[in-house]
Amino acid sequence: MTLEVISVNIWQILISLINLLLIFLILKKVLFKRVKKMLADRQAALDKQYADADEAKRNALENQVAWEEKIQSAHSEADRIMKEANVNAMQRSDAILAETKERADAMMRQAEAEAKLERKKATAAMQHEIVEVSTQLSEKMLGREIRTEDHRALIDSFIDEIGEDNDANG
Amino acid sequence: MLELAIGIILGCCALGAGMAMIAGIGPGIGEGNAVAKACEAIGRQPECKGDVTTTMLMGCAVAETTGLYALVIAILLIFLAPAQMVNILTSTIGSMG
């Protein structure tokens, strides 16, 4: 038994209408809802990953700045230390130089003083000799005894003059 | 006499169905025009091929409607009308006789 090619039946129409609604509900609840939820989840995960990456990048940048600061400070520290060391060395070398100079000066002075003393001694000895010689010479020449004291004063003054001349020259 | 009447009914139904399908000419010409224009449009702007094709198919479907009405009428005339007509005929003859 078959239907006619065209036959209208209200209940059949209603059944097919309900079938379409059923398919609509199935697609909505099963396919679209699940896929949309999955897509939303994926989007959220993606957003989270991006946020994490941004965070990591910001951290890295912060770290970089900190490191740069540290390196800067290290550089300045090194500079400071170098400068200090330089200054120290300069001071020390100055001090050593000064000390050496002083010592040399002292030695020079001593040597000078010694030389002076020596010369004085020599002068005195020469004086004495000269006085002796001249006294004897004059005794012989004059034949008489000269009062040593008088002559000594005379000759002393004479030798002094010579000595001064010597001093001025030497 | 009744046989002759039934024969006339059947023949006229078949003739009517055939004549109804003359309406197939209209959609044929219309769709041909639509496709020709679509081809021109694609030739002018090949980048719009997808849009043009979609719109053309839509237009063809709408233009086809009259032809399908004719088809439905023809089907009615072939499958439903003869039985109905013969029923009416026999019932009137029965009531007369």
Place this chain on the structure above:
Amino acid sequence: MQEKTSRFRAVDALLILMIVLPILFGIVLQIATKPPSEGIAISGARIFFTIPFFFQDIPITESQVNSWIVVVALLGLCLYLTHGIATKTKTRRQHFAEMIVEKVTNMVRGNMGEYFTGFGPFIAAILGLSAFSSLMTLVGLYPPTSDINVVAGWAILVFILITYYKLKGGILHYMKSYCEPVPLFAPMNLVSEIATPVSMAFRHYGNVLSGTVISTLVAAALQGISAMTLGWFWGQIPFLQIGIPAVLSLYFDLFSGCLQAFIFAMLTMLYVSGGFPAEQYEKRRLRRSQKKAS
């Protein structure tokens, strides 16, 4: 990749059975109940049994049964596609499900606008039900879409939706739309309004049925020709029926079936979004919110 446990595989197999079994059931039912064909016969759906009901009896026919087969198979398909769906795993079926959802959503958004984005599942339902119903001919079953009642049901649902969205602009606006150029045109407008679902139903039905009619006629003609040309012995076997109906089937079943599904969905989108008075609706909503505020 996700660990495929035996449980997962078992559920998969069950879902595939859920898709395949209804179709097998339909084929078996067809073989068991179909009487031997007597020549060229173009008829409607076969009636399995009739439930007496008030106003009009309900005949449970092939079209109903095949529609339910499609419904169950589609449910199985949906469950199969979304089974084991996860954010990280990328299976082929998940790609397919995502592709369907995105394509349909984009199509609805492009054709109907942002307001109607929720129409995605409905359009997908029309596409799926219509296409799979028409494609039932590929396995030799009666296509439910060649029954006017089935398509009329869908068209009436679409008509209800069109009217519902037209009424969103207010009843007065709806009434006024019938007297568009002049009130004299009211009957014409009413007819054109009713012609919308009728033409939609007849378009789909006519296309599928014309395919069936032409296929039947060509098959019968080929049988006749082979009987005439190949003599009394070889003519008994319809050799000419081997290749030519396949080409027709390719056009009428595959191409036309899918195209009609697409056109039905497209027309639904255009009619529903075209009938929606967006400006009037916006005005009304604004007025209502103002009233609520005051």
